[in-house]
Amino acid sequence: MDTIFFILSKVVQFCIEPLNWVIVFVCLGLVFLGLRKPHLCKRFLVFALLDLLVVGWLPASELLLRPLEDAVPRTEIGKLSPDDFGGIIILGGAIEGGNIATERGEISIHSSAERVTKAFELIRKYPDLPFIFSGFSGRVTPKGVSEAEAFKQLIKEQGLADRPAYYENQSRNTYENVIFMKPMINEIGQGKARKPWLLITSASHMYRSTLIFHQQGIEVFAVPVDYQTARSPQWTAFDLVDGAQNWNKLTHEYIGLFAYWVTGKI
Structure with missing residues (x-):
């Protein structure tokens, strides 16, 4: 059971990390391009671009990560x-x-x-x-x-x-x-x-x-x-690498908290 729980947590984290959805949106865009539906292709490419902007704009992840870092x-x-x-x-x-x-x-x-x-x-x-x-x-x-x-x-x-x-x-x-x-x-x-x-x-x-x-x-x-956030947000900061790392930590921790709460581990 613990092994199933461990594997399932990894799968769920992979599925909800924002950066991973860029691949999904681009693939769907290519599919609709091949089906000669350019309006749908453009829509999913726009989704991919917006996803990258959200991941790279650091305040988006910092505002969610800071409460975790300050909780204890x-x-x-x-x-x-x-x-x-x-x-x-x-x-x-x-x-x-x-x-x-x-x-x-x-x-x-x-x-x-x-x-x-x-x-x-x-x-x-x-x-x-x-x-x-x-x-x-x-x-x-x-x-x-x-x-x-x-x-x-x-x-x-x-x-x-x-x-x-x-x-x-x-x-x-x-x-x-x-x-x-x-x-x-x-x-x-x-x-x-x-x-x-x-x-x-x-x-x-x-x-x-x-x-x-x-x-x-x-x-x-x-x-x-290993703090990733300062006391105040960096409103103009954009970095895909740092943003991706922040979202990885966010999804990992919130999934862990939810899963451990559901299973009575916390």
Whole structure:
């Protein structure tokens, strides 16, 4: 059932992402051109153009993405003592494992690189705190090394291999991140007072993540990174690449929130 849920979520996200509809509109335009119905052809080409304008005009996505990024306040870590934390949790989603890591011998980091750089910062700052990296692959057909294995290699390259580390390498989505980490967290905190863990993930992903952790009885301090929006909209900004990334994050998060709510996961 979890596998069906995982695949279905990927299909739905692909179907509703605005940029993917450009292909549909252009194909329909070509079909009607071949059927010698130029008025319908022009209409779908106009739809494709409008779609590109909506995707590229950044305020269109920023106005929807900003509430997600602001939903969970950032924890003022500097005002807390290391004794207030149970450990550090790093959620996957920023590292390219798979065939690239296997065939090139180097680990690539995506646009969400702040998840990794913030993790290195906190691991160095709190050398005695255990950390858990959670992530296998978000792909339907994963290949090569897992994200957890790739992060383990990065930790070694950074000279941090002597820190108390745990790796969860089975999860394919946020819900599985939490479910598979929960036994680790319980084992690490066994015989001690339960303390909140520092949670590192993208700002847009933090709201859904904290809901799942709370549902499973795990308290976390939010450390959001990878912000895509400023405090005020960039009204004149147009960028298809950034816009497409924003819409990808938007659809991913809102579909995830809806699906997890329907299935009782949050």
